[in-house]
Structures are given as structure tokens and as C-alpha cells.
Amino acid sequence: MIKYVYNFNEGKASMKDLLGGKGANLAEMSNIGLPVPPGFTITTEACNEYYIKGATLWPELIEQINKSVFGLEEKTGKQFGGSINPLLISVRSGAKFSMPGMMDTILNLGLNDMTVGVLAKNAETPRFAYDSYRRFIQMFSDVVMGIEKYKFDKIFDSIKRENKVEFDTDLSNENLMKIVLEFKELYRREMHTSFPQDPNEQLILAIKAVFKSWNNERAIIYRQLNQIPDSLGTAVNIQSMVFGNMGNDCGTGVAFTRNPATGEKKLYGEFLMNAQGEDVVAGIRTPYDIDKLSEISKAVYDEFCEIAQLLEDHYKDMQDIEFTIEKGKLFMLQTRNGKRTAAAAIRVAVELVEEGKITKEEAVMRIEPNQLDQLLHPAFVKEALEKGEVIAKGLPASPGAASGKVYFSAADTIKAAKSGEKVILVRQETSPEDIEGMVSSQGILTARGGMTSHAAVVARGMGKCCVAGCEEVKVKEEDKMFTAGNRIFKEGDYISLDGSTGIVYEGVIETQEPELSGYFATLMSWADDFRKLKIRTNADTPKDAAQAIKFGAEGIGLCRTEHMFFDEKRLPAVREMIISETLGERTKALDKLLPMQREDFIGIFEAMGERPVTIRLLDPPLHEFLPTEDEDIEQLSKDMNISFNILKSRIAQLKELNPMLGHRGCRLAITYPEIAVMQVRAIIEAAAHVKKNMKINVHPEIMIPLVGDVKELIYIKQIVEKTVDEVIMDTGIEVEYLYGTMIELPRAALIADEIAKEAEFFSFGTNDLTQMTYGISRDDAFKFLKDYKQKKIWKTDPFQILDRKAVGQLIKMSVELGRRTRPDIKLGICGEHGGEPSSVEFCHMLGLNYVSCSPFRVPIARLAAAQAAVRLP
Numbered sequence: 119m120i121k122y123v124y125n126f127n128e129g130k131a132s133m134k135d136l137l138g139g140k141g142a143n144l145a146e147m148s149n150i151g152l153p154v155p156p157g158f159t160i161t162t163e164a165c166n167e168y169y170i171k172g173a174t175l176w177p178e179l180i181e182q183i184n185k186s187v188f189g190l191e192e193k194t195g196k197q198f199g200g201s202i203n204p205l206l207i208s209v210r211s212g213a214k215f216s217m218p219g220m221m222d223t224i225l226n227l228g229l230n231d232m233t234v235g236v237l238a239k240n241a242e243t244p245r246f247a248y249d250s251y252r253r254f255i256q257m258f259s260d261v262v263m264g265i266e267k268y269k270f271d272k273i274f275d276s277i278k279r280e281n282k283v284e285f286d287t288d289l290s291n292e293n294l295m296k297i298v299l300e301f302k303e304l305y306r307r308e309m310h311t312s313f314p315q316d317p318n319e320q321l322i323l324a325i326k327a328v329f330k331s332w333n334n335e336r337a338i339i340y341r342q343l344n345q346i347p348d349s350l351g352t353a354v355n356i357q358s359m360v361f362g363n364m365g366n367d368c369g370t371g372v373a374f375t376r377n378p379a380t381g382e383k384k385l386y387g388e389f390l391m392n393a394q395g396e397d398v399v400a401g402i403r404t405p406y407d408i409d410k411l412s413e414i415s416k417a418v419y420d421e422f423c424e425i426a427q428l429l430e431d432h433y434k435d436m437q438d439i440e441f442t443i444e445k446g447k448l449f450m451l452q453t454r455n456g457k458r459t460a461a462a463a464i465r466v467a468v469e470l471v472e473e474g475k476i477t478k479e480e481a482v483m484r485i486e487p488n489q490l491d492q493l494l495h496p497a498f499v500k501e502a503l504e505k506g507e508v509i510a511k512g513l514p515a516s517p518g519a520a521s522g523k524v525y526f527s528a529a530d531t532i533k534a535a536k537s538g539e540k541v542i543l544v545r546q547e548t549s550p551e552d553i554e555g556m557v558s559s560q561g562i563l564t565a566r567g568g569m570t571s572h573a574a575v576v577a578r579g580m581g582k583c584c585v586a587g588c589e590e591v592k593v594k595e596e597d598k599m600f601t602a603g604n605r606i607f608k609e610g611d612y613i614s615l616d617g618s619t620g621i622v623y624e625g626v627i628e629t630q631e632p633e634l635s636g637y638f639a640t641l642m643s644w645a646d647d648f649r650k651l652k653i654r655t656n657a658d659t660p661k662d663a664a665q666a667i668k669f670g671a672e673g674i675g676l677c678r679t680e681h682m683f684f685d686e687k688r689l690p691a692v693r694e695m696i697i698s699e700t701l702g703e704r705t706k707a708l709d710k711l712l713p714m715q716r717e718d719f720i721g722i723f724e725a726m727g728e729r730p731v732t733i734r735l736l737d738p739p740l741h742e743f744l745p746t747e748d749e750d751i752e753q754l755s756k757d758m759n760i761s762f763n764i765l766k767s768r769i770a771q772l773k774e775l776n777p778m779l780g781h782r783g784c785r786l787a788i789t790y791p792e793i794a795v796m797q798v799r800a801i802i803e804a805a806a807h808v809k810k811n812m813k814i815n816v817h818p819e820i821m822i823p824l825v826g827d828v829k830e831l832i833y834i835k836q837i838v839e840k841t842v843d844e845v846i847m848d849t850g851i852e853v854e855y856l857y858g859t860m861i862e863l864p865r866a867a868l869i870a871d872e873i874a875k876e877a878e879f880f881s882f883g884t885n886d887l888t889q890m891t892y893g894i895s896r897d898d899a900f901k902f903l904k905d906y907k908q909k910k911i912w913k914t915d916p917f918q919i920l921d922r923k924a925v926g927q928l929i930k931m932s933v934e935l936g937r938r939t940r941p942d943i944k945l946g947i948c949g950e951h952g953g954e955p956s957s958v959e960f961c962h963m964l965g966l967n968y969v970s971c972s973p974f975r976v977p978i979a980r981l982a983a984a985q986a987a988v989r990l991p
């Protein structure tokens with residue numbers, strides 16, 4: 119026989135899988151002798167079984183439940199549905215991971231027209247019986263029968279008004295009886311049957327409703343947001359009621375053992391006297407600060423403080439505690455590790471170490487790496503957000519808080535920003551040409567594109583707030599406006615973007631600067647001691663590089679030279695180079711680019727000092743640098759002084775059906791070696807310059823993209839070596855560099871041993887490697903990814919979380935093959951995955967030398983790498 123029901127004395131904290139968090143902790147609290155009303159838990163397995171059986175409860179389960187109800191009757195000396203001393207119970211949801219407010223709970227179950235009378239007769243204050251009954255009818259009707267709450271509130275409020283009563287607690291017994299009558303009437307009207315009087319029937323219906331609440335819409339969304347598997351199911355906790363609504367020596371409240379916003383070590387909480395359940399959070403009366411409890415009852419307050427401390431010591435973490443006081447006696451109803459901001463999480467962890475309660479390793483493991491994001495960007499003031507007017511919701515593509523006037527083109531954004539305005543760039547979708555507009559903006563809102571779309575990747579790279587794929591927003595760029603529902607926003611209107619939730623607000627929302635406090639630095643220094651992976655950054659400018667160093671980067675893992683090419687001042691020369699028909703013309707254009715590119719590298723080398731800098735030679739297909747619209751082509755043809763038709767045909771020549779699989783990567787250097795020559799020259803001249811003038815021994819690493827055949831590497835190597843030799847001859851300065859490649863084609867992974875003969879390092883370009891392995895385009899995948907997730911074909915987006923199975927297999931193979939040829943080969947990863955904790959863990963497992971990620975993810979990668987090292991030493 120499978121055991122589906124556990125009494126509190128049979129469970130413990132470690133049984134969260136089976137009993138859910140609430141049930142496991144209720145059991146734990148009872149077993150360490152705290153005052154917990156007796157009860158039992160129906161397992162999460164029963165919930166899953168309930169769904170398998172087509173949403174029904176089966177005899178074996180009902181039998182076990184009945185047995186435990188009987189046990190409860192014995193323990194409390196009360197009877198469920200009894201006419202002498204009736205037992206009332208709460209029926210509470212509770213999954214393995216707490217999902218606050220997402221599922222349902224029913225209080226005061228067991229009340230009916232008979233038991234309410236008995237309860238009233240037995241009590242000193244009869245009104246509490248009817249107060250409990252009206253609560254029960256409303257909760258049961260709402261949760262179990264789906265009758266909307268507001269219909270009950272309407273009756274309740276009108277009776278309050280009739281009797282000129284301000285607070286619920288001022289309602290008399292007679293008022294409450296009347297409310298109960300009208301509630302039952304409402305129930306009959308809605309359900310065409312009377313309110314169920316049989317407590318056993320009530321119980322079965324309530325249990326089913328709690329199971330069902332596992333799949334209500336908000337629970338599903340919450341799980342998606344928090345990556346909680348749908349398969350876990352919820353437990354149901356059945357517990358004898360204690361009453362906070364029996365009079366003025368009763369109450370109910372919630373408290374955190376430390377401040378969940380700041381982490382400060384001080385009891386933080388609220389309570390209400392003569393109240394029950396959700397009254398505290400429902401805002402019916404303003405609750406009191408927990409400190410005030412000491413004025414009302416010093417003894418209860420002291421006992422509560424003592425228990426709170428005991429619970430914190432027991433769980434070795436900040437606790438979120440629910441309690442009720444019945445006639446001056448304290449009862450504990452729930453405890454769990456409290457949810458907290460990143461700032462609080464760090465402070466609590468560091469202080470628990472200082473207090474000798476946990477180890478440094480435990481502290482490092484406590485912080486959710488992704489949560490650090492909150493600390494690195496200016497943040498909205500929480501209260502201001504809650505009051506904000508929501509316009510739409512998109513994908514939280516790049517965290518941050520941005521407010522500003524909307525503009526609809528890069529050019530307008532740049533102009534407005536130059537005149538000192540704060541701008542939100544709103545686009546249907548962004549293209550590389552928008553990059554400067556993105557730089558000038560506070561944040562970016564796009565109607566199309568996914569989490570790894572161009573806008574998102576670039577925004578994250580810049581640490582710029584971005585909401586992408588916001589389909590509710592209809593952008594009409596030519597009319598300089600967008601609509602959301604029936605609202606219209608025109609150029610110059612203010613909006614705010616919350617990049618961590620994807621929510622778009624009307625108007626300006628107040629922000630505050632991030633503080634990288636001493637606690638943060640302390641925790642990160644512990645993380646650095648534990649981790650084995652080095653952390654580099656993907657940076658294309660000295661500014662990004664400097665930012666990344668502040669966040670702890672130990673080198674550049676990917677410097678994309680094309681981002682320099684997109685610069686407004688360089689684009690003409692770049693375009694000239696592309697349009698050139700002859701080598702002579704092209705060389706002339708490249709000569710213009712050389713000094714600019716050299717300056718870029720000097721800046722980066724200066725910023726990075728002796729840290730290694732991996733520079734990738736030009737990668738994207740050339741047509742990306744050219745306009746597509748006739749109007750723009752016309753303009754360019756004038757600027758370049760060539761005929762429209764020649765320009766247009768050249769652009770047509772460069773157009774490709776599958777640019778991602780096209781003339782790009784090392785293929786460019788093979789067709790146009792002179793581009794590689796210019797870039798290598800710029801790199802080595804810059805290195806020589808910095809070495810000579812700044813006395814910095816720089817460490818450039820020249821990286822060849824999109825290699826699939828070792829002969830490509832051999833061909834380009836000879837160009838690189840010749841160019842380096844020339845520069846050394848010219849300058850008389852010796853520069854050391856490494857020559858290596860990206861592994862981003864499956865073919866390269868399969869022959870990594872051969873490739874390693876020529877490459878001194880591999881950098882796994884997991885964006886392309888994922889794209890090429892799956893055969894999906896990362897710019898378009900978002901269109902069907904939703905369906906894949908919904909139909910449970912893919913759990914996660916492989917562009918976000920590295921696919922260990924196949925892409926990971928290719929990486930693993932490359933590592934082994936590469937080391938076979940060249941044991942000291944340097945190995946790193948530079949795809950977007952380099953800053954994603956589970957992917958970082960995988961890199962640790964493979965023994966890579968480093969991961970590289972955007973500057974704003976460097977702290978996240980540092981922490982994730984430390985956690986991987988602690989978890990898998």
C-alpha cells in the first residue's frame with residue numbers, strides 16, 4: 119500500500135519533495151517541540167495520482183485521509199462535524215518550492231448551520247463563530263466553486279455600510295449572522311443548490327480544489343518564471359484551526375527574522391489583533407509593526423522572538439514565519455526560508471558566516487547568481503513600481519530600469535540624447551545600424567525578437583535595459599507612434615521599462631543607483647577563492663572593458679571587431695572597402711580603416727593591461743554593413759560618388775539566401791586576405807605601441823571565426839605570421855601573441871585534434887554552435903520556441919541554457935581531441951552561455967580554462983563558477 123498521508127509527527131524538513139515545503143516544515147516545527155496545531159499532509163504524489171486518475175480521489179486515499187482525521191479528533195478531543203465540540207480545520211496548499219499566493223487555501227472548514235451554533239454557544243465571544251462561518255462560506259465558494267469573491271465583498275460592504283461600521287471587527291454577532299444568511303443565499307443563486315453542510319463532503323471538495331489550484335493560470339505562469347517543473351504537484355496540509363479572531367487577546371501575523379529588503383538583522387513583520395488568515399495582507403485594517411506586539415503582550419512577544427531566533431538557528435537561514443495568537447497563546451503556522459532581494463541575500467549570507475552559523479561555502483551557495491543582476495543596474499524604487507500604470511509586457515531581455523521619452527529611429531534617438539533628453543528607443547525590431555541609437559538610449563523596446571535577438575544580445579552587452587518581443591505593442595515607425603491596446607504613444611511621450619520583468623509602464627518611474635556594498639565585495643572574494651574557472655568578458659570598446667574589470671573580469675574572451683566597423687565615423691570607409699571592385703580600391707579603403715582600428719585596440723589594451731585579450735577577425739557577412747532601402751542606397755551612392763545602379767547591383771551581388779551559412783567568418787579572410795592583413799596589423803601595431811609607451815606587456819590572442827577545416831587555419835596563419843613579422847620589422851618591438859580559433863561548426867568539433875595542430879586555443883562560440891547543431895536560426899527561433907515549450911518538446915531555450923546533450927557533447931569531444939594533440943591548449947567559451955549559471959557549471963565540469971560573458975554578467979559568472987566548484991570539486 120502506498121502511503122499518501124503523513125501526520126506531522128511522521129514528517130521532517132528534508133521531505134519537501136513528498137510533503138511540500140509547508141508540510142515538511144510544519145512537521146519539522148512540531149517535532150522540535152514548537153506550538154503547532156496538529157495536522158497531516160497529503161503527499162505531492164497523491165496530487166500527481168489525482169491528475170492521472172482524471173481528477174478524482176480514490177478509495178484508498180480517502181481511507182487514509184479519514185484515518186488521519188480520526189487521529190486529529192483524538193488528539194484535539196474535538197469531533198469533525200460534531201455537535202458537542204466541533205473540530206474545524208484548514209486545508210492548505212504547499213508545493214516543494216514556495217509559490218506565495220499562487221495556490222489556494224481554505225480556512226474554518228467543518229462549519230455548517232449546526233456546528234456554528236455549537237461553536238457560538240461554547241465560546242465566550244459568540245461573534246467569532248459567525249465571523250469564521252462567513253469567512254468559510256466565502257473562501258469555499260471562491261476557491262472550490264469559483265464564485266467570484268467580489269460578489270461576497272459587495273454584500274459584506276453593504277451590511278457594513280448599513281450599520282455604519284468601519285472595521286470588520288466592529289460587526290456585531292447579529293450583523294455577522296445576517297451576512298452568513300445572505301452569503302448562503304448568494305451561493306444558492308449561483309450554484310442552484312444549498313451550501314454543502316456535510317463536513318466530509320466539504321473536505322473532499324476542498325482537497326480536490328487545492329490539487330486543482332496547482333494548474334491554475336497564475337501558478338503555471340509563476341512556475342514558468344521560476345523554472346519550477348510542472349511535474350512536482352502540490353501537497354495538501356490539513357490542520358486543526360486555531361483562532362486569531364476570538365477577541366482582543368487574539369491575533370495573526372507574519373514576520374521575517376531579518377529585513378528581506380536590506381538583510382538587516384532585525385525582526386521585520388506585521389500583525390493584527392482579532393483577525394484571521396489573510397487579513398494582514400488584505401489591507402482591511404493597517405497592520406501593526408511587530409515591535410508593537412510587545413506593548414500588547416510582552417510574554418507573547420518574547421516567546422515569539424525566542425521561537426523566531428530558534429527557527430533561524432535551526433534552519434540556518436532567514437525565516438518567513440506565519441503565526442496566530444489564540445486567547446494569549448502563540449501558535450506557529452508556517453516557516454520557510456524567506457524570499458529576499460539580492461542585496462538582502464548577500465548581507466544575510468555574509469552575516470551568518472560572521473555569526474559562525476554557516477560556512478563561506480554555504481554562503482556562496484545561498485545566492486542565486488542570476489539575482490546579482492539586480493545589483494548591477496539602477497533599479498526602480500519598489501513602491502513606485504507598484505503604483506505604476508502597466509502598458510504592456512514583453513520579454514525581460516536585458517535587466518535594468520529605464521525611463522524616458524520614446525523615439526522611433528536611431529537617428530532621432532541620438533539627436534534627442536545629444537540635447538540632453540533621456541530616450542527610450544522603440545523599434546519594430548533592431549538592426550545593427552541601430553547600435554548607436556541603442557548606446558544613446560536609456561533603454562530599448564522592441565515589438566519583435568526573442569531573448570537572444572540582436573537587440574537583446576547587444577543590450578545585455580552594454581548593460582542596457584531592454585524589453586524585446588513585446589507583441590502587444592504595435593509600432594508604426596513611419597508615423598512615430600505606437601499603440602498598446604487602445605492607448606496611443608507618440609514621439610516624446612514618457613514611458614518606463616523594467617528589464618527584469620519585461621513590463622512597460624506609462625510615465626517616469628523613480629529609480630535609485632545600485633550600491634555594490636561591502637557585503638557584495640566580501641561574498642565575491644569568497645567566490646573567487648573557490649572557483650577554478652577564470653572569468654573573461656566579451657567587450658568591444660575600452661569603456662566596456664573598463665566596466666568589466668570593475669566587475670572582476672580577468673581578460674577579454676571575445677572582442678568583436680565588426681562592432682567597431684559599425685561606428686558612424688567608420689561606416690563610410692567600411693562601405694567603400696566592401697563596394698570596391700579591385701584590390702587597389704579595397705586597399706585604399708583599408709588604409710583609412712587601419713589607424714582607426716589601431717586606436718581601438720590601443721584603448722582596449724590600455725584598459726586591459728597585462729590581461730589576455732582575444733580579438734576575433736571580421737566575422738559577419740559584408741552585406742550587413744550596407745543599406746537595403748532604395749532611399750538609403752540613393753543617399754549612399756551620392757555620398758560615395760558612384761552611380762545608384764552600380765551600387766544597387768553590388769548590394770544585390772552580396773545578398774545571400776542564408777547569410778548565417780554564407781560568406782562570413784574565416785571565409786572573408788580567404789576571399790579578401792587584405793582585410794585580415796589590415797586587422798592583424800592594427801592589433802600588433804597597437805600592442806607594440808602600448809608595450810613601448812605604456813610599458814604594458816600585452817597579451818593579444820588572434821582568433822579566427824567559423825573554421826571548419828584545418829586548411830583554412832593554415833592559410834590564414836601564413837597571412838598572420840607574415841603580417842606580424844612585418845610589423846615587428848617596422849617597429850622593432852617584439853610582440854607575443856597566440857593564434858587560435860573558434861569552435862562553432864560541428865565539423866570543427868569533430869576534427870578538433872587536427873585543428874589543434876594549428877590552434878593554440880579554442881573558444882567555443884556556442885551561439886553559432888547551437889544554431890548549427892540544431893539547424894535553427896537564433897534570430898527566428900523565438901517564433902516557434904513558444905510552441906516547443908508549451909508542447910513540452912524543449913524545456914528551455916537552447917540559446918539561453920547550453921544543451922549538454924548534443925552541443926555539450928561536441929564541446930566535450932573537442933576538449934578531449936584538442937588536448938590529445940596539444941595538452942596545454944587554452945580552452946574557453948565566448949557564446950552568450952558564458953554568463954549563464956548552468957552552462958558555466960558545465961564548463962567547469964569539462965575543465966575549461968575560462969568562460970567569457972558580457973561585462974554585466976561577470977559577477978554572475980564568478981559566482982556561478984564558485985558554486986560549480988563547491989558542488990563538484
Ligand code: ADP
Nearest residue numbers: 208210211219223357358359360370395440451
Ligand atoms: P499561503 O500559502 O497563501 O500563505 P496558507 O496555507 O499559509 O496560505 O494560509 C494562509 C493563512 O491562513 C496563514 O498564514 C494563517 O494565517 C491562516 N491559517 C492557515 N491554517 C490555519 C490554522 N490551522 N489555524 C489558523 N489559521 C490558519
Ligand code: MG
Nearest residue numbers: 140440451452
Ligand atoms: Mg502561508
Ligand code: MG
Nearest residue numbers: 823862883886
Ligand atoms: Mg559565430
